Amino acid sequence: MIDIRNLDITLGEFNLRQINLRIPEGAYFVILGPTGAGKTVLLECIVGLHQPDAGQIFLNQQEVTLLKPEERRLSYVPQDYCLFPHLTAYENIAFGMRSAKMPAAVIAETVARLAGMLHITALLRRRPLTLSGGEKQRVALARALAVRPRVLLLDEPMAAVDERTREEMCEELKALQREFGTTTIHVSHNFEETLAVADLIGIFQDGRIVQVGDPRTVFHQPVSEFVADFTGARNILRGEVKAAGNGAVFHLDDLRLRVDGACPGPATLVVRPESIRLLADAASDENRLCGAVVRMVDKGPTYKIDVATGAVSWVLLASKREAADLALAPGRPVTLDIPPSAIHLIPAEDQALPPSPILLESVMP
Amino acid sequence: MAHDVLVPATAGGHRRDTPLKLVLSSVLFLYVGFILLVILANVFWLGHPGAEGDEGYSPVSALFTNPMMRSGLWFSLRLSLVTTLITASLATLLAIPSAYALSRYRFRLMPLLDTIIDLPIVIPPLIAGLVLLVFFRQSTLGRFIDEHVLNIVYTQTGIVVGQFFVASAFAVRALKAIFDQINPRFEGVARTLGCSAWGAIWRVTLPLARNGIAAGFIMTWARALGEFGPILMLAGATPGKTDVLPVSAFLNMSTGNVEIAVTIAVMMIGIATITLILFKRLGGQGYIW
Numbered sequence A: 001m002i003d004i005r006n007l008d009i010t011l012g013e014f015n016l017r018q019i020n021l022r023i024p025e026g027a028y029f030v031i032l033g034p035t036g037a038g039k040t041v042l043l044e045c046i047v048g049l050h051q052p053d054a055g056q057i058f059l060n061q062q063e064v065t066l067l068k069p070e071e072r073r074l075s076y077v078p079q080d081y082c083l084f085p086h087l088t089a090y091e092n093i094a095f096g097m098r099s100a101k102m103p104a105a106v107i108a109e110t111v112a113r114l115a116g117m118l119h120i121t122a123l124l125r126r127r128p129l130t131l132s133g134g135e136k137q138r139v140a141l142a143r144a145l146a147v148r149p150r151v152l153l154l155d156e157p158m159a160a161v162d163e164r165t166r167e168e169m170c171e172e173l174k175a176l177q178r179e180f181g182t183t184t185i186h187v188s189h190n191f192e193e194t195l196a197v198a199d200l201i202g203i204f205q206d207g208r209i210v211q212v213g214d215p216r217t218v219f220h221q222p223v224s225e226f227v228a229d230f231t232g233a234r235n236i237l238r239g240e241v242k243a244a245g246n247g248a249v250f251h252l253d254d255l256r257l258r259v260d261g262a263c264p265g266p267a268t269l270v271v272r273p274e275s276i277r278l279l280a281d282a283a284s285d286e287n288r289l290c291g292a293v294v295r296m297v298d299k300g301p302t303y304k305i306d307v308a309t310g311a312v313s314w315v316l317l318a319s320k321r322e323a324a325d326l327a328l329a330p331g332r333p334v335t336l337d338i339p340p341s342a343i344h345l346i347p348a349e350d351q352a353l354p355p356s357p358i359l360l361e362s363v364m365p
Numbered sequence B: 001m002a003h004d005v006l007v008p009a010t011a012g013g014h015r016r017d018t019p020l021k022l023v024l025s026s027v028l029f030l031y032v033g034f035i036l037l038v039i040l041a042n043v044f045w046l047g048h049p050g051a052e053g054d055e056g057y058s059p060v061s062a063l064f065t066n067p068m069m070r071s072g073l074w075f076s077l078r079l080s081l082v083t084t085l086i087t088a089s090l091a092t093l094l095a096i097p098s099a100y101a102l103s104r105y106r107f108r109l110m111p112l113l114d115t116i117i118d119l120p121i122v123i124p125p126l127i128a129g130l131v132l133l134v135f136f137r138q139s140t141l142g143r144f145i146d147e148h149v150l151n152i153v154y155t156q157t158g159i160v161v162g163q164f165f166v167a168s169a170f171a172v173r174a175l176k177a178i179f180d181q182i183n184p185r186f187e188g189v190a191r192t193l194g195c196s197a198w199g200a201i202w203r204v205t206l207p208l209a210r211n212g213i214a215a216g217f218i219m220t221w222a223r224a225l226g227e228f229g230p231i232l233m234l235a236g237a238t239p240g241k242t243d244v245l246p247v248s249a250f251l252n253m254s255t256g257n258v259e260i261a262v263t264i265a266v267m268m269i270g271i272a273t274i275t276l277i278l279f280k281r282l283g284g285q286g287y288i289w
Helices: A039-047 A089-099 A104-117 A133-146 A163-180 A191-197 A215-220 A225-230 A320-325 A348-352 B002-016 B018-047 B059-065 B067-104 B110-122 B125-138 B140-149 B156-181 B185-192 B197-225 B229-234 B245-254 B258-281
Strands: A002-011 A014-023 A028-032 A054-059 A074-077 A151-155 A183-188 A200-205 A208-213 A235-244 A247-252 A255-259 A265-271 A277-279 A288-298 A302-309 A312-319 A333-337 A343-347
Touching: A002 A039, A014 A039, A014 A208, A028 A039, A028 A191, A039 A074, A039 A151, A039 A183, A039 B185, A074 A133, A074 B185, A089 A104, A089 A133, A089 B197, A104 A133, A133 A163, A163 A191, A183 A191, A191 A215, A200 A215, A200 A225, A208 A215, A208 A225, A225 A235, A225 A265, A225 A343, A235 A255, A235 A312, A247 A265, A255 A343, A265 A348, A288 A312, A302 A320, A302 A333, A312 A320, A343 A348, B018 B059, B018 B258, B059 B067, B059 B258, B067 B110, B067 B156, B067 B197, B067 B245, B067 B258, B110 B156, B125 B140, B125 B156, B125 B229, B156 B197, B156 B229, B185 B197, B197 B258, B229 B245, B245 B258
Parallel strands: A028 A183, A028 A200, A074 A151, A151 A183
Antiparallel strands: A002 A014, A002 A054, A200 A208, A235 A247, A235 A265, A247 A255, A265 A343, A277 A333, A288 A302, A288 A333, A302 A312
């Protein structure tokens, strides 16, 4: 288990404040945040390459804040992999075991086994310069895993990998992590990649962790407009919740949407594009909005569709089949079904506060 | 959209740039031609018969007919090679740790440090020699060294000291550029894999810097080979004792043995050419100091 308490780091333009994180043993934890937010600095601080200004880092109840990197037994795969260019893939993977003065037979056996698992047996004699992005990544992973680290830290591992390999690699990475059971911290700015691998997510914003939770919770119950926006909730509207009968209704100009269990007051409404259902008949009802298709963007298997209902513009997703069935085209009148269960509300007073670190108490799902 | 408009404009602009390209490159080629012309004139002069009116003998043939001249030249060449190899080795040994520290660590007085290191390169070589001479003759510490540790003033050791004073600064600069190019993260990763700080330098940074260090050594050596001013002041210009190649060229020129001076000149140009080729082969960049 990793326990980070009140960590402050200043490095160049990066200013990380009050980082609190508790990552359970064996979890795959993704730190998700925009590029340039200081995620790499945080990783390198955990690894021991930078000293924090304040705060503590514990590994399985042992404090490691002041330990040298070589004493921590954490493996780090930087974004550019940093494979040693003067060594072959084999020598790169064997590097850590040679540092530990392990017997040559054990090293050879371990390299062979890891190479087999990562499908790089054929590359072992080659030097990093001759490898593709994906191949380098596999060699770097093998090198990191060869020393049986207590924690594996991956900095944007998919950044130098092409789109097609990425999906495949995400699955492999997750399977590998399951097999080794190594606690993993993976830094990413891509939320699809995050969804594919994460047990737990921490959202990183301006040098702070603003929300921690399992992907479902973070995606469906973002704590701020930033988190909602960054995790791909495209419909984010500021309005006011008013009590109505035994429930509550969200008001924005002439828009009315019934919402579940919200306190009255100014609030931000968040609806993920995939939670909106498209209906063909133009019957207006509770939480059904009539409008017209404005734009359709081809996203491969789906269309991203902009629909205008009154003054509000909604973004939603429809499968190709659905779009064909409904004969969707710009200008076509449609009805949107936005059930209260699809709506998440962020009260305005929460937003006014500076985003506060949230301690994760729950264990693995 | 603005981008689309720009593309054909640039393509068309390419043709309009031709006269400019012509003017700029002719300046370049004139300059390169001038350097070549000066060098080749010396080579041709050496092999040109009757230049001195000596019954059709070319100046270079004096070397074959006059054993005194030949042995003098041979001595200077050997002296130069031995002293410069010692100098370049010492300078490189000193430069590896210094350049590493300069490249990786942040010091409070960095600009001052930087300036002091560049001083031996920037001050006129003759002045460097004068300063060294005064140090070893007038200061307590310098005199103690000269009298009790190593005889330096007007000796062959003085040649090495004179060369080293300038060449070492040069080596530190050259190697710093090499270490600057090596991502410190390599060492970081090596350490997460269990290497000590020393081990990471030894197993990762130094092997990666190997070619660069070799290139730096070669350029430092070439610089030491051409050193004249400091040697003249500190070691003197005694024929058969402290006349390394440049000093010998100067002495021969002033005593009228032009053919030997020019022979040395052509030899040194040849050495410089080979040095540069080796240096670039090893991946050395365009910096010379």
